[in-house]
Amino acid sequence: MESKKYDIIIIGGGPAGLTAGIYSSRAKMKTLIVDTGTIGGQMILTFEIANYPGVESTTGFQLAKTMKNQAKSFGCDILSNVRLTDVEFKGKTKSVIINNKDKYSGKAIIWATGGRSRMLNIPGEKKFKGRGISYCATCDGDFFQDKEIIVVGGGNSALEEAVALTKYASKVTIVHEFDHFQAFEHAVEEAKKNPKIDFIMESHLQEFKGNDSLEKVVIKNLKSGKITEKRIDGVFIFVGYEANNDFLKDKDIKLNDWHEVVVNGNYETNEEGVFAAGDALAKRYRQITTAVADGTIAALNAIEFINRN
Amino acid sequence: MLQTNLNHVETEAQYNEILQNNENVMICCGRMGPMCVPVYDAMEDLEKEYPHVSFYDMEFDNPDAHVIRNLPECRGFMGLPFTVYYKNGKVVKATTSLQNYEQIKEILDAEFSK
Numbered sequence: 001m002e003s004k005k006y007d008i009i010i011i012g013g014g015p016a017g018l019t020a021g022i023y024s025s026r027a028k029m030k031t032l033i034v035d036t037g038t039i040g041g042q043m044i045l046t047f048e049i050a051n052y053p054g055v056e057s058t059t060g061f062q063l064a065k066t067m068k069n070q071a072k073s074f075g076c077d078i079l080s081n082v083r084l085t086d087v088e089f090k091g092k093t094k095s096v097i098i099n100n101k102d103k104y105s106g107k108a109i110i111w112a113t114g115g116r117s118r119m120l121n122i123p124g125e126k127k128f129k130g131r132g133i134s135y136c137a138t139c140d141g142d143f144f145q146d147k148e149i150i151v152v153g154g155g156n157s158a159l160e161e162a163v164a165l166t167k168y169a170s171k172v173t174i175v176h177e178f179d180h181f182q183a184f185e186h187a188v189e190e191a192k193k194n195p196k197i198d199f200i201m202e203s204h205l206q207e208f209k210g211n212d213s214l215e216k217v218v219i220k221n222l223k224s225g226k227i228t229e230k231r232i233d234g235v236f237i238f239v240g241y242e243a244n245n246d247f248l249k250d251k252d253i254k255l256n257d258w259h260e261v262v263v264n265g266n267y268e269t270n271e272e273g274v275f276a277a278g279d280a281l282a283k284r285y286r287q288i289t290t291a292v293a294d295g296t297i298a299a300l301n302a303i304e305f306i307n308r309n
Numbered sequence: 310m311l312q313t314n315l316n317h318v319e320t321e322a323q324y325n326e327i328l329q330n331n332e333n334v335m336i337c338c339g340r341m342g343p344m345c346v347p348v349y350d351a352m353e354d355l356e357k358e359y360p361h362v363s364f365y366d367m368e369f370d371n372p373d374a375h376v377i378r379n380l381p382e383c384r385g386f387m388g389l390p391f392t393v394y395y396k397n398g399k400v401v402k403a404t405t406s407l408q409n410y411e412q413i414k415e416i417l418d419a420e421f422s423k
């Protein structure tokens with residue numbers, strides 16, 4: 001198979017990948033970004049970004065568009081909505097095959113596939129997505145005016161969104177698996193003092209039921225084992241994020257127990273010439289600023305690696 | 310108006326005209342929100358691959374969007390965007406909430422064979 005030649009191929013076009021693309025194409029490296037979805041990554045999933053320095057407040061869509069245009073303006077090639085068929089990480093020349101047919105080769109790879117919202121993976125979840133189950137309070141909150149809803153989760157997102165959803169819903173029940181919350185104290189306080197919110201602790205949702213749309217949930221109390229059914233109009237799920245590293249499971253790139261990529265101080269993986277950046281990494285703080293910083297460092301090290309070899 | 314590169318449906322009259330004059334139509338009715346933008350983006354890419362399909366978006370909060378919001382096929386929908394596929398003016402498929410490129414492609418292949 002004939003391949004198109006690049007210096008650096010970046011897998012994933014979120015803030016980490018786009019920043020890496022900006023730095024490497026500006027350094028005159030022939031650069032390609034490939035993304036299986038929409039360029040911008042999780043930024044697209046964010047209505048308002050108020051903590052990106054230098055930009056007072058913007059939408060995720062706008063920030064993504066600006067970063068994409070910046071990368072393109074320096075000559076970076078970008079392919080979105082493609083299927084990643086295979087990646088050869090080993091050897092001096094790396095290769096990437098997309099859509100089962102197009103081959104691209106590069107001297108270095110930057111893995112920047114980010115993360116996604118975790119699903120509960122219980123019966124009915126797929127069937128009722130958009131028919132009562134949602135993962136975005138700002139998008140779908142207004143469908144639940146004067147309705148009763150459940151918010152699943154115990155972190156900052158769950159508690160903050162539960163409070164935000166009381167603007168629409170008549171009652172919000174937070175269901176959480178532990179007897180305490182992981183969220184910051186002020187978020188917990190806000191939720192506790194809201195008269196529309198109540199709590200079901202140490203419990204799991206087990207199943208979603210209904211016909212055209214969601215009507216009931218099955219809840220299991222983890223302490224007593226008791227199973228109950230609750231009538232409900234909607235469920236919002238905020239149970240954390242996981243790295244998009246499924247593709248790496250049968251590759252030789254070192255991952256930790258949570259399937260996050262392990263890198264050294266130069267953002268290089270165990271495979272020479274393969275770097276990684278952003279939320280796909282084993283790291284503590286996952287933000288646009290940290291992804292951008294990772295992307296910068298990974299790109300500068302990849303450039304140095306290519307110049308040295 | 311939605312900030313996409315797709316053609317926009319802005320009135321009920323235009324909607325009716327589109328359905329009357331085109332065999333295969335896909336309309337995504339949403340806002341510029343997180344679950345909607347990836348669908349518009351996929352449609353922009355698919356537009357080149359499916360020249361026999363007419364791709365449109367429509368603003369969910371446009372009063373004339375009742376033509377989509379109130380379709381019987383969208384009953385029970387509580388997630389943006391509402392995406393509707395029409396063959397000879399009749400609804401053949403409708404989806405709610407985010408769909409990725411592959412999921413949309415699968416529907417286009419099933420409903421609008423080349």
Ligand SMILES: Cc1cc2nc3c(=O)[nH]c(=O)nc-3n(C[C@H](O)[C@H](O)[C@H](O)COP(=O)(O)OP(=O)(O)OC[C@H]3O[C@@H](n4cnc5c(N)ncnc54)[C@H](O)[C@@H]3O)c2cc1C
Binds near residue numbers: 011015045051289
């Ligand atoms: C709802 C929400 C709100 C947030 N709000 C903020 C905020 O206000 N401020 C802030 O700083 N951070 C915020 N974050 C976090 C921030 O968006 C992420 O930390 C950041 O986007 C991570 O960047 P990334 O480039 O590593 O990954 P991502 O943004 O996840 O991008 C990864 C890209 O890789 C692509 N991809 C995945 N798998 C593959 C594959 N196998 N092959 C090719 N491409 C692939 C994906 O399609 C995606 O486009 C928020 C996140 C969410 C979900």
